[in-house]
Amino acid sequence: MSGRRTLLRGGTLLDPSQSLQERGDLLIADGTIARAGGSIEADEHTDVLDCTGTLVCPGFIDVHCHLREPGREDVETIATGARAAAAGGFTAVCAMPNTEPVTDNQAAVGFIIRQALRAGAARVHPIGAISVGQRGEALAEFGEMVGAGAVAVSDDGRPVASAHLLRTALEYAQAFDIPVIDHCEEPTLARGGAMNEGVVSARLGLTGIPSEAEEIMVIRDILLARRTGGHVHLAHMSTRGSVELIRWGKDRGIRVTAEVTPHHLTLTEDACEGYDTHAKMNPPLRTADDVAALREAVADGTIDLIATDHAPHHYDAKEREFADAPFGIVGLETALALVVTELVKPGLIDFSTLVDRMACRPAALFHLPAGTLALGRAADVTVFDPAHEWTVEPDRFLSKGRNTPYAGRRLSGRAVYTIIGGKIVHRVGG
Amino acid sequence: MTSALGKDLLGLEPLTPDQIRLILDTAEPFKEISERAIKKVPALRGQTIVNLFFEASTRTRISFEFAEKRLSADTVNVASTGSSVQKGETLVDTARNLEAMRIDMVVIRHGASGAARFLADRIESNVINAGDGTHEHPTQGLLDLLTLRDHFGDLTGRRVCIVGDVLHSRVARSNIWGLKKMGAEVAVCGPRSLLPWAIGEFGVTVFSRVEAAIEWAEALNILRLQLERMTAGYIPSLREYNRVFGITRERLDRAPRDILILHPGPMNRGVEIDSDVADGPHSVILHQVTNGVAIRMAVLYLLAGGRPELAEAAKGGSER
Amino acid sequence: MDRTLRRMADEIVELNDGIDNLIIVGIQRRGVQLAERIAATIKARDDADVPRGALDITLYRDDLQTVGPRPVVGSTTLPWDLTGKCVVIVDDVLYTGRTVRAALDELADFGRPARIALAVLVDRGGRELPIHADVVGKRIDVAPTDRVDVLVEEIDGRDGVVIARRGESA
Numbered sequence: 001m002s003g004r005r006t007l008l009r010g011g012t013l014l015d016p017s018q019s020l021q022e023r024g025d026l027l028i029a030d031g032t033i034a035r036a037g038g039s040i041e042a043d044e045h046t047d048v049l050d051c052t053g054t055l056v057c058p059g060f061i062d063v064h065c066h067l068r069e070p071g072r073e074d075v076e077t078i079a080t081g082a083r084a085a086a087a088g089g090f091t092a093v094c095a096m097p098n099t100e101p102v103t104d105n106q107a108a109v110g111f112i113i114r115q116a117l118r119a120g121a122a123r124v125h126p127i128g129a130i131s132v133g134q135r136g137e138a139l140a141e142f143g144e145m146v147g148a149g150a151v152a153v154s155d156d157g158r159p160v161a162s163a164h165l166l167r168t169a170l171e172y173a174q175a176f177d178i179p180v181i182d183h184c185e186e187p188t189l190a191r192g193g194a195m196n197e198g199v200v201s202a203r204l205g206l207t208g209i210p211s212e213a214e215e216i217m218v219i220r221d222i223l224l225a226r227r228t229g230g231h232v233h234l235a236h237m238s239t240r241g242s243v244e245l246i247r248w249g250k251d252r253g254i255r256v257t258a259e260v261t262p263h264h265l266t267l268t269e270d271a272c273e274g275y276d277t278h279a280k281m282n283p284p285l286r287t288a289d290d291v292a293a294l295r296e297a298v299a300d301g302t303i304d305l306i307a308t309d310h311a312p313h314h315y316d317a318k319e320r321e322f323a324d325a326p327f328g329i330v331g332l333e334t335a336l337a338l339v340v341t342e343l344v345k346p347g348l349i350d351f352s353t354l355v356d357r358m359a360c361r362p363a364a365l366f367h368l369p370a371g372t373l374a375l376g377r378a379a380d381v382t383v384f385d386p387a388h389e390w391t392v393e394p395d396r397f398l399s400k401g402r403n404t405p406y407a408g409r410r411l412s413g414r415a416v417y418t419i420i421g422g423k424i425v426h427r428v429g430g
Numbered sequence: 431m432t433s434a435l436g437k438d439l440l441g442l443e444p445l446t447p448d449q450i451r452l453i454l455d456t457a458e459p460f461k462e463i464s465e466r467a468i469k470k471v472p473a474l475r476g477q478t479i480v481n482l483f484f485e486a487s488t489r490t491r492i493s494f495e496f497a498e499k500r501l502s503a504d505t506v507n508v509a510s511t512g513s514s515v516q517k518g519e520t521l522v523d524t525a526r527n528l529e530a531m532r533i534d535m536v537v538i539r540h541g542a543s544g545a546a547r548f549l550a551d552r553i554e555s556n557v558i559n560a561g562d563g564t565h566e567h568p569t570q571g572l573l574d575l576l577t578l579r580d581h582f583g584d585l586t587g588r589r590v591c592i593v594g595d596v597l598h599s600r601v602a603r604s605n606i607w608g609l610k611k612m613g614a615e616v617a618v619c620g621p622r623s624l625l626p627w628a629i630g631e632f633g634v635t636v637f638s639r640v641e642a643a644i645e646w647a648e649a650l651n652i653l654r655l656q657l658e659r660m661t662a663g664y665i666p667s668l669r670e671y672n673r674v675f676g677i678t679r680e681r682l683d684r685a686p687r688d689i690l691i692l693h694p695g696p697m698n699r700g701v702e703i704d705s706d707v708a709d710g711p712h713s714v715i716l717h718q719v720t721n722g723v724a725i726r727m728a729v730l731y732l733l734a735g736g737r738p739e740l741a742e743a744a745k746g747g748s749e750r
Numbered sequence: 751m752d753r754t755l756r757r758m759a760d761e762i763v764e765l766n767d768g769i770d771n772l773i774i775v776g777i778q779r780r781g782v783q784l785a786e787r788i789a790a791t792i793k794a795r796d797d798a799d800v801p802r803g804a805l806d807i808t809l810y811r812d813d814l815q816t817v818g819p820r821p822v823v824g825s826t827t828l829p830w831d832l833t834g835k836c837v838v839i840v841d842d843v844l845y846t847g848r849t850v851r852a853a854l855d856e857l858a859d860f861g862r863p864a865r866i867a868l869a870v871l872v873d874r875g876g877r878e879l880p881i882h883a884d885v886v887g888k889r890i891d892v893a894p895t896d897r898v899d900v901l902v903e904e905i906d907g908r909d910g911v912v913i914a915r916r917g918e919s920a
Contacts, residue, residue: 202626203443205543205565205600210627275544319522321542323563459806459823468859471809501809731809731823 005029006422007042011051011383015058016356017372026056028379031422036373049424051383054416057355058371059091059380061362064156064181064235064259064307065332067093067124069115070108071100076312076400078112081332082121084310084399086426088332089415091380092123092370093310097134098157104129104140109148121425122418123380125151125368130169130180134158139168146176151366154181156235161187163220170230179233179257179365184217184242185209185283194323196269196284204272206322209284215241222249222256233365234258236309238283240293247302257365259307260294262331262338263405267291271405277318277325278405281309298357299349305361308335312401330394330401338406340386340413351386383417388428390414433735438550438557441566442607450611454576456728457721463500464723474503474734477534482524483560484510484540489695489719490560490570494537497726503535521545525552535733538562543600556733564598570694571604573725575612577718578649581690586613591643593677594653594702595624595664601694605651606632619643620653620675623664640675644682649690652677655702668701678704688712695719751871751909754887755784758869759791761885762838765867769796771835773863775803777853778824781841783902784871788840803828805839810852832861838885842900844870847881872911874898 008026013036015021024037027046042048067081078095085093095112097103103112109126116124128145132138134155142153153173160166160182169180190213195201197208218234222245225232237243237258249256263281268288271279279285297303311328318325339358343349349357359382363371370380392409394402418426435449442450463471479498483491491507498505521540525548528536535556538546543563550557561567575585582588590609596602596618609616610633617635618625619642629636637643643650655671665671672678682689691703691713699705708715766772769792776785782804789800806824839853850868857866869885874892888911892898895916903909 197627199628199631202628202632203603205563205603208627275547316522320520321540321548322544323542456823459825462825463809466859470859472855473809473811 003045005034005046006419006424007040007046007048008051008056008381008383008417009040009042009048011054011056013037013057013373014055014351014355015373016352017058017360018374020373021352026373026381028381028419028422031379033373033375033377033379036375049383049417051416053387054383054385055351055355056373056381056383058359058363058373059382059418059420060089060336060358061366061368061370062090062093062308062310062332062335063152063305063362063366065093065095065310066098066312066328067095068312069099070111075314078115078124079119079121080398080400081310081312082116082119082124083426084330084332084397085122086418086420087398087415088334089336089382089384089418090122090332091382091418091420092125092368093332094125094127094151094366096154096156097127097129102129102134103127104132104134106141106144106148109145109150113149121420123420125149125366127152127154127156127181129153130155130160131165136161136165139165139172142173142176142178146178150178151368152179152181152233154183154235156181156183159183159185159187159217163224166221167224167228170224170228170232174228174230177367179231181233181235182217182221183235184214184221186213186216189213189216193284194280195272196286198269198287200269200272204275204322206272209282211239211241211286211290214239214283215245218242218245222246222254225249225256226252226254229255231255231257236261236264236283236307237294237297237303238264238286238290240290243293243297243302246297250302257304258302259305260298260303261307261309262335263329265291265294265298265306266338266342267405272322275322276405277320277322278329278403280318280322280325280327281329282327295343295348298343299353304357304365306335306339306357307362308332310399310401312399313403315402318403329404330397330399332399333397334392334404334406334411336384336415337390337411337413341411344386345412379419379422381417381419382415383419384413384415386413388412388414388416433733435729435732437733438546438559439568439729439733440546440550440557440559442568442571442604442611443566445611447611450572450575450608453572453725453728453732454579456732457572457576457724460724460727460731461721463727464720469500470502471500472502473731474498474501477503477734478532479503479505479535479537479730480528480533481505481507481560482528482536482538483508484538484545485561486510487539487561490539493719493722494560494726496723497730500723501727501730503730521548522552525549528555529553535730558729558733561600563600564603565600566604567600568604569722569726569729570601571608572729573718573722574605574651574692574694575608576721576725577692577714578614578690580717580721581714582648584613585609588614588649589617589647590614590649590651591617591619591637591647592651592653593619593640593643593675595655595659596620596629596653597624597626597664598656598659599653601651602653606634617643617646621665621671624659640677641681641684644685644689647689648687649692650677651692651694652703654694654696655698657698668698672701676702676704677707679706679710682707690714692718751911754871755787756791758871758885758887759788759795762788762867762869763792763796765884766836766838769798769800771864773801773803773830773832773835773837775805775828775837775839775857777839777841777849778804778806780900780902780905781839783904784842785840788869801830803830805853805856807849807852807856810856812848812852826856828860832857832863835863836865836867837863838867838869840869842871842902843898844868844873844881844883845876845898847877847879850881851879871900872898
């Protein structure tokens with residue numbers, strides 16, 4: 001670090017981890033938070049950033065994204081994904097292990113960490129596989145992977161079909177104090193499915209995935225967390241039933257946490273009309289009633305955090321028949337604006353809740369040294385302007401992926417500065 | 431190019447009742463052409479039509495081909511075997527190639543729901559859906575409507591039950607939309623495992639027992655039971671299916687009225703329908719096949735329309 | 751109009767040298783009514799039924815690509831073997847000749863008549879093809895932009911010929 005310091009002047013400091021919400025300046029020195037609050041004078045060693053009208057908060061953390069490296073560098077790399085993350089206001093992301101080869105060992109975890117350091121954008125925390133090769137059989141070496149820097153384990157992309165395997169993982173992971181993330185999908189019910197099972201799928205003649213395919217696994221996982229005392233984290237929840245089951249588990253003190261994606265909070269199965277493959281997700285987009293339940297759950301904390309499930313695909317991969325198109329959309333560069341536009345502006349949640357669900361809770365659940373503006377902590381800071389209006393133009397994404405159903409949408413809210421370890425990694429407009 | 435039907439015929443769900451009536455009315459004079467000694471009129475002379483069949487289908491392809499030839503169109507058949515489709519060419523590549531060859535219309539049969547729409551969105555040629563996955567098979571729906579109309583006249587209030595594997599049937603969907611738009615009362619009957627979960631939201635009556643359906647219906651449209659449904663675990667056996675849901679002479683004899691019998695073919699005799707029903711006095715199955723050509727001629731003819739602004743200019747003359 | 755049709759009936763019989771082998775074919779829609787009237791006139795005078803047919807030339811038009819399909823295709827009814835017969839085509843207005851060209855094409859698909867003649871109620875000139883009428887009810891000289899419409903009681907509620915100048919509605 002040079003001796004220079006950075007002063008964020010004139011914004012509103014918003015840090016739910018310290019119940020901080022006040023107009024004030026923030027001083028960063030030596031890559032850490034040096035002073036917060038009040039009016040801070042700048043000396044000649046200080047760069048001043050005008051933050052008037054913005055919110056200055058702990059850096060956002062996306063605990064669920066697919067960076068495709070190693071294996072599909074044509075689709076996304078750790079570097080492009082990390083830059084896209086920073087552009088979206090994320091100071092850190094967790095990379096899912098369903099790469100080619102699977103991130104199921106110490107060396108693979110180390111590779112991701114090295115690539116991320118080289119990229120110098122958002123921090124990238126690897127997630128290791130639960131089972132070797134994500135084959136759902138033998139446990140991967142959690143201890144070795146955590147030693148190399150993994151922060152959680154998951155077979156995401158594939159559900160853990162075997163209840164025995166998940167139980168074992170929940171037990172074994174306790175030695176390392178990491179969450180076990182499950183992609184909840186009962187495989188025999190979901191087989192061949194392309195969208196939510198309902199009247200739209202029946203009309204379009206597409207095989208449906210019933211809500212129960214998710215909910216059966218949600219309750220199974222909650223019961224196994226109860227049995228083992230382990231921490232199960234449920235990825236991308238999509239149904240009202242799942243919300244009710246999680247609430248049931250939390251009421252009983254079971255260590256279950258959950259996430260939801262911006263798209264499950266903002267779109268319904270109707271987006272699949274016309275066979276729009278950009279609306280093909282797994283879990284599928286559900287009904288308006290499910291969306292309402294998920295929004296309530298974010299507001300009341302039943303769902304702990306918002307994660308993108310950023311899933312880039314090659315530009316023409318979605319240009320095909322709906323049933324054969326791949327699942328998933330990119331999300332890193334639209335997540336913040338979608339939450340501001342669709343949840344905060346209509347009054348469903350306040351900005352403090354947004355920051356809690358996108359920064360504080362992810363850091364707490366994944367034991368990351370971030371999610372706070374406390375003095376002396378690494379200066380991972382997101383400065384965003386909630387009133388900044390912009391139009392989603394996929395061609396301008398930093399991600400290599402262009403697959404989004406939001407192209408052309410006018411949204412409010414944009415990261416103005418993304419600061420990682422005191423370094424400005426992204427500023428709006430370049 | 432827009433016609434009274436729009437650019438394409440992708441399904442019956444998006445059509446208005448008037449558009450469906452127009453197709454059925456247009457099919458009437460085409461029936462007569464097939465009875466002539468020279469079964470050919472020059473209406474589509476010079477038009478190039480590609481029959482793009484990604485799934486094997488003898489009768490639908492032949493029916494379209496007759497319809498095209500009787501309208502004097504130039505036709506090319508592309509079947510999935512032996513084409514570049516088998517070499518991994520994507521549907522979007524196929525679409526671009528067709529476009530580059532300046533063809534006028536494409537008739538597409540494809541195993542994926544939405545494939546016809548996919549093609550239609552990407553090429554300027556008219557696209558006719560000849561069956562896409564489990565979505566729709568609009569010309570089959572229309573020929574079923576024409577056959578029913580030949581026998582009942584107005585379909586308002588007529589009770590038609592679709593029997594069998596509605597879940598996987600594009601014929602069922604096209605029939606449901608078409609019949610409802612024509613004012614008929616529609617029911618479905620089959621094992622619950624072969625009906626869509628959301629069938630209740632289609633606005634149809636659901637019979638779980640075939641005897642009840644027979645007591646209610648004036649016409650039965652009996653769907654083909656795909657034999658692979660058994661191995662996929664939807665039903666226990668073909669034998670049991672015939673015992674519980676098969677349309678047999680004994681069951682029909684107990685009906686309070688004569689019931690018109692339709693089947694889109696090809697039939698599994700002794701499974702969903704018994705031979706003496708298929709060949710019986712109230713079967714209109716061959717009539718459906720005859721009507722199929724007339725309906726397809728009508729659809730081809732209507733979609734071949736030119737540009738409306740030229741139509742206005744051409745109206746200056748007095749000849750009507 | 752009745753007087754004109756009576757005269758046309760006379761000329762048709764004269765042209766054919768009697769009513770043997772005569773078939774009168776009207777072009778949809780008003781030509782069919784006119785053919786009926788002519789046949790009725792012949793029956794009243796000679797007490798003989800002349801076979802009649804109806805021709806819908808929609809599918810034989812050469813302008814599908816420019817004007818689009820007619821909304822409704824009418825029916826063609828030709829229940830007679832035309833081979834060796836004298837067929838008289840009856841239409842209301844003769845203008846460019848394209849309708850008659852289409853009718854000739856269609857008739858050829860039904861057989862090989864010994865002779866085909868054309869009878870029209872109104873000839874307004876303006877031919878685009880080498881076609882002439884053998885029997886003409888009335889010749890009218892009008893501008894190409896004008897419309898000439900024949901009204902018949904069976905369809906329009908009254909008989910008559912209406913000439914609409916450009917800019918007026920018919």
